[in-house]
Amino acid sequence: MRRACVLCAGVALACAVGTAFADELAPARQAELVRLVRQDCGSCHGLTLKGGLGPALTPAALAGKPASYLKSLILDGSHRSAMPAWRAFLTEADAEWIAARLLEGFPDAR
Amino acid sequence: MQGKSSWNGTSTAAIAVVLLLSAGCAQHELRGSGDLGVIVERGAGRLQVVDTTRQKSIGAIAGLGDLSHASVVYSRDGRYAYVFGRDGGLTKVDLLRLRIERRIVQSGNSIGGAISQDGKLVAAANYTPGGVRVFDADTLEMLVDIPATYGGGQRAKVVGLEDAAGSRFAFSLFEAGEIWVADLSVPRAPKIQKFRNIGRQPYDALITLDGRYYLAGLFGEDGVAMLDLWHPERGVRRVLDGYGKGEQPLPVYKMPHLEGWAMAGHLAFLPAVGRHEVLVVDTITWREAGRIQVAGQPVFVMAQPDGRRIWVNFALPDNDKVQVIDTETRQVVRTLSPGKAVLHMEFTARGETVWISARDDNRVTVYDTATFERKAELAAEQPSGIFFTVRALRFGF
Numbered sequence: 001m002r003r004a005c006v007l008c009a010g011v012a013l014a015c016a017v018g019t020a021f022a023d024e025l026a027p028a029r030q031a032e033l034v035r036l037v038r039q040d041c042g043s044c045h046g047l048t049l050k051g052g053l054g055p056a057l058t059p060a061a062l063a064g065k066p067a068s069y070l071k072s073l074i075l076d077g078s079h080r081s082a083m084p085a086w087r088a089f090l091t092e093a094d095a096e097w098i099a100a101r102l103l104e105g106f107p108d109a110r
Numbered sequence: 111m112q113g114k115s116s117w118n119g120t121s122t123a124a125i126a127v128v129l130l131l132s133a134g135c136a137q138h139e140l141r142g143s144g145d146l147g148v149i150v151e152r153g154a155g156r157l158q159v160v161d162t163t164r165q166k167s168i169g170a171i172a173g174l175g176d177l178s179h180a181s182v183v184y185s186r187d188g189r190y191a192y193v194f195g196r197d198g199g200l201t202k203v204d205l206l207r208l209r210i211e212r213r214i215v216q217s218g219n220s221i222g223g224a225i226s227q228d229g230k231l232v233a234a235a236n237y238t239p240g241g242v243r244v245f246d247a248d249t250l251e252m253l254v255d256i257p258a259t260y261g262g263g264q265r266a267k268v269v270g271l272e273d274a275a276g277s278r279f280a281f282s283l284f285e286a287g288e289i290w291v292a293d294l295s296v297p298r299a300p301k302i303q304k305f306r307n308i309g310r311q312p313y314d315a316l317i318t319l320d321g322r323y324y325l326a327g328l329f330g331e332d333g334v335a336m337l338d339l340w341h342p343e344r345g346v347r348r349v350l351d352g353y354g355k356g357e358q359p360l361p362v363y364k365m366p367h368l369e370g371w372a373m374a375g376h377l378a379f380l381p382a383v384g385r386h387e388v389l390v391v392d393t394i395t396w397r398e399a400g401r402i403q404v405a406g407q408p409v410f411v412m413a414q415p416d417g418r419r420i421w422v423n424f425a426l427p428d429n430d431k432v433q434v435i436d437t438e439t440r441q442v443v444r445t446l447s448p449g450k451a452v453l454h455m456e457f458t459a460r461g462e463t464v465w466i467s468a469r470d471d472n473r474v475t476v477y478d479t480a481t482f483e484r485k486a487e488l489a490a491e492q493p494s495g496i497f498f499t500v501r502a503l504r505f506g507f
Binding site for chain 2: 039040042043044046047048050051052053077082084085086088089
């Protein structure tokens with residue numbers, strides 16, 4: 001019984017930690033991602049994310065698109081458009097964070 | 111009495127005029143514009159005006175809107191810069207008075223533009239709405255709107271807009287895979303020749319320095335579409351077809367940029383898309399003349415004005431390097447580290463120096479092109495494009 005409790009507690013702790021990592025990137029990493037999106041994604045999507053060769057990435061433009069779809073586009077690109085795969089630069093957690101921030105209104109980077 | 115008061119009136123007026131003229135002279139010395147240029151400060155929406163003889167900034171002009179992708183052409187007298195902003199802004203800037211002369215917002219999203227052979231027409235290449243708009247170079251009055259309509263009536267993004275002889279502009283339609291040549295001899299009644307099925311997704315184009323060959327780089331397949339503007343009746347021809355040799359291309363993080371600087375003699379040096387290569391084409395035979403392995407995916411491949419060396423910068427993750435290739439040996443002779451996020455390079459008219467921007471280090475470095483020594487550094491806020499007035503004297507710049 002005690003072993004099972006320890007096991008359950010261990011699993012619960014691992015889940016909590018796992019969730020925490022997915023939602024909470026270190027502030028320094030967040031700042032890097034903000035700059036990457038504005039400056040480098042911005043090559044095609046615009047520094048203001050209002051679009052260029054690539055479509056706009058404002059909340060209005062992305063309304064209704066699931067975060068999981070955006071995450072997968074970011075990581076693996078698209079064969080139908082000029083969007084490249086960014087897997088070499090981003091972890092899954094990074095891409096999830098970016099997708100979530102794009103949907104709610106991406107932070108400024110200076 | 112009457113004589114005395116009229117003398118007072120005249121002399122007061124004369125003194126006022128002299129003071130006004132003096133004030134003007136003190137701010138703006140009498141000078142030429144041939145050695146001037148601008149540096150785009152992309153985050154700040156500002157242009158720095160630079161003197162390439164003194165290698166320093168002489169002033170800045172703010173209020174140019176979204177310059178996150180800005181492109182510049184010059185009036186034929188080298189005095190005015192026409193700045194095409196990402197947000198569709200078109201601003202005529204006086205380099206000698208250091209101020210905005212005129213500004214309009216002509217579209218929702220624009221990528222660049224060109225000025226006609228006679229200097230009278232300025233054309234903007236627009237993404238939104240897709241098409242080309244042409245303006246009077248003096249007043250910026252819009253003279254004609256050319257929607258880039260194709261297929262079932264959609265509008266394509268216009269890329270690779272270049273000026274050609276005889277009031278013509280050549281440009282490409284990204285989604286449509288078309289090249290159009292618009293003759294604006296009668297500006298309000300353009301005659302447009304359309305070349306269809308020229309290749310998948312032309313992403314940019316250049317015109318050779320003689321204004322003869324229009325070369326559109328393709329993104330959707332490996333190849334370059336070539337149109338001989340002396341013989342448009344021959345149609346568009348494919349060159350460097352299948353240069354990727356069927357190999358899976360690398361993800362492209364930034365589109366390469368093409369311009370007349372690709373030419374060194376009769377050879378064109380072009381960026382390969384999705385490969386760590388510079389491609390060499392013989393523009394007499396139009397056959398591949400070789401390829402050069404480089405450190406990353408090229409964005410700008412630029413010949414020095416004398417054609418002796420080619421300077422190359424790169425997309426992520428290699429965007430802190432510049433490589434220099436000797437055109438005689440086709441070898442990389444130098445790898446430089448001008449700073450983080452090298453966005454652009456520009457040569458002075460006869461090429462004794464090249465100015466290189468490093469966006470994330472907030473500086474532009476001036477290099478001696480013969481010795482590779484750093485001659486000067488200028489502070490600039492997130493510098494991107496650098497454009498010198500010598501462009502006023504060339505096709506396609």
